[in-house]
Amino acid sequence: MIREMEEFLANTYYVDYMAENIQKKAKELFSEEMTDVQKAEKAFLFVRDEIPHSFDCNATVVTARASDVLEQKTGICHAKSNLLAALLRSQGIPAGFRYEHLTLADDDSLGYCLHCYNAVYLEGKWIELDARGNKPGVDAQFSLNERKLAFMSREEYDEYFLEGIFDKPDEATMERLDKAKNLQDVVKGLQERCAR
Numbered sequence: 061m062i063r064e065m066e067e068f069l070a071n072t073y074y075v076d077y078m079a080e081n082i083q084k085k086a087k088e089l090f091s092e093e094m095t096d097v098q099k100a101e102k103a104f105l106f107v108r109d110e111i112p113h114s115f116d117c118n119a120t121v122v123t124a125r126a127s128d129v130l131e132q133k134t135g136i137c138h139a140k141s142n143l144l145a146a147l148l149r150s151q152g153i154p155a156g157f158r159y160e161h162l163t164l165a166d167d168d169s170l171g172y173c174l175h176c177y178n179a180v181y182l183e184g185k186w187i188e189l190d191a192r193g194n195k196p197g198v199d200a201q202f203s204l205n206e207r208k209l210a211f212m213s214r215e216e217y218d219e220y221f222l223e224g225i226f227d228k229p230d231e232a233t234m235e236r237l238d239k240a241k242n243l244q245d246v247v248k249g250l251q252e253r254c255a256r
Contacts, residue, residue: 067227068154068181074229075155077146079127086150096153100180100189101202103147107140107191108200114139114243116193122246124237136246137192137210138176138233144191145178154181157229158188159222160213164247168217173250174233177209179225186225 071078077086089106090099112134114122119134126146129135135143145155156179164170177190182204190200190209201208213219236249 065154065181068156068225069149069152070227071149072228074125074142074234075146075149076125076127077150079125079146081127081130082143082146082150085130086147089147090151096151097182097204099151100148100153100182103144104189104191104202107144107147108193111135111140111143111191111193113137113193113195114246116195119243122237122240122242124234136237137190138229139237140191140193141176141178142229144189148178148180155179156186156225156227158225159230160209160211161218161220161222162211162213163217163219164250172218173247174230175211176230176233 076082089102094102111129114134114136117134121132121134123129123132123135123139124142126142129139129143141157145157148155158177158179160175160177162173162175164173177188177192179186180189187204188207188209189202192198192200192210194200198210200210213221237246240246240249
């Protein structure tokens with residue numbers, strides 16, 4: 061559900077844009093001459109391309125807070141979405157969260173997970189940005205007018221987009237990331253999150 065716009069600019073525990081390393085990175089990435097669209101694209105490309113998805117790089121750490129994602133240089137989609145939101149909010153650009161119910165495999169044999177990506181308010185409208193990280197078969201792009209996400213939902217496998225734009229990351233998922241000691245714990249937690 062869309063709330064007051066101020067909620068999409070808030071500095072929170074997981075979207076901690078006042079953290080020193082987030083502030084430093086924002087100064088490196090952005091200049092006063094840049095438009096909000098240019099800042100959003102720059103932040104998106106940085107998070108998508110320079111912060112590897114934890115499963116793609118077989119990370120040995122699990123991150124959740126934006127500042128930790130930046131420090132450790134890795135995160136799953138939920139954590140990377142926190143970082144992108146933090147970078148954008150540091151510039152006064154409203155950023156929220158969207159979710160997608162997806163299979164863990166190419167089919168439904170391994171169950172489901174909750175995929176996270178960002179909604180960003182630019183030029184008077186919400187756009188969707190998925191900074192998960194590209195790889196063969198995954199090609200998320202920056203677009204003001206089209207949905208160019210990492211994954212498109214397949215109805216035949218009970219994949220779907222959840223309704224609404226949320227100002228905070230999913231609390232249950234964040235708690236599972238905080239408790240996870242390794243990537244196997246993350247997989248188990250995400251599966252449990254989508255169990256019906």
